[in-house]
Amino acid sequence: MGVSTPSRRERLRAETAAEIKTVALGLMAEGGPDAITLRAIAREMGMTAGAIYGYYETRDTLVSALITDVYTSLVDRVEAARDAVPADDAAGRILAWGQTLREWALANPEGFRLIYGDPVPGYQAPEGGAAAEAAHRACAGLTGLVAAAWPQAVARQPGGYDWTDFDPILTGLVRAEFPGLPPAAVALALRVWGRMHGLVALEVYGHLRGQTRDAGRVYLDELRDLTRSLGLEGGPAAPA
Incomplete structure (x- = not known):
């Protein structure tokens, strides 16, 4: 047909x-x-x-549609950048993901604020559905970067984490997609997320304006320091 x-x-x-x-x-x-x-x-x-x-x-139906579109746009971009780097280059994939995240956020500041800024007052996210699936893709993609780096990173990570330290939904998603990954790797994924997003958020919200003339270089140095902290060799990458 x-x-x-x-x-x-x-x-x-x-x-x-x-x-x-x-x-x-x-x-x-x-x-x-x-x-x-x-x-x-x-x-x-x-x-x-x-x-x-x-x-x-309803307003919430509209917000859910917006969140779905924004997450899908972001994840399509960062996944494509990641997949353009060989699978055995964990550092290169982290750099590609992070730099593409920054590029996307600067080009789509309203979308970045919607999914990573202040929540929409009164918004009740539906259980399941397209918005949740799109957010899951972002979470799984970032966790996958950490899973690939884990063999080199594990010796540098603190122990003592248990699955009960994390949200049950997050735990279920991680254990389903990465069954061999321990709780300490989830803690690492959250820290990697924080480092990737921290400078991007400062830039999107205008807090780096006037502080540096080359925010792209500062961010790239942060990503390279991140890969080194994981025991990886950060490959060359051009500033965004």
């Missing part, structure tokens, strides 16, 4: 749904997470609030 071509009505509906999400991110950029309301979006688009409800039943 051939692929059916969307009707004009379907195309217009998809375009309007996409515009609603773009406007929502713009409102958040101007007024923070509180600014994402269906009434405000309707006002910006010259629509009635009732018309917006025809696309998204």
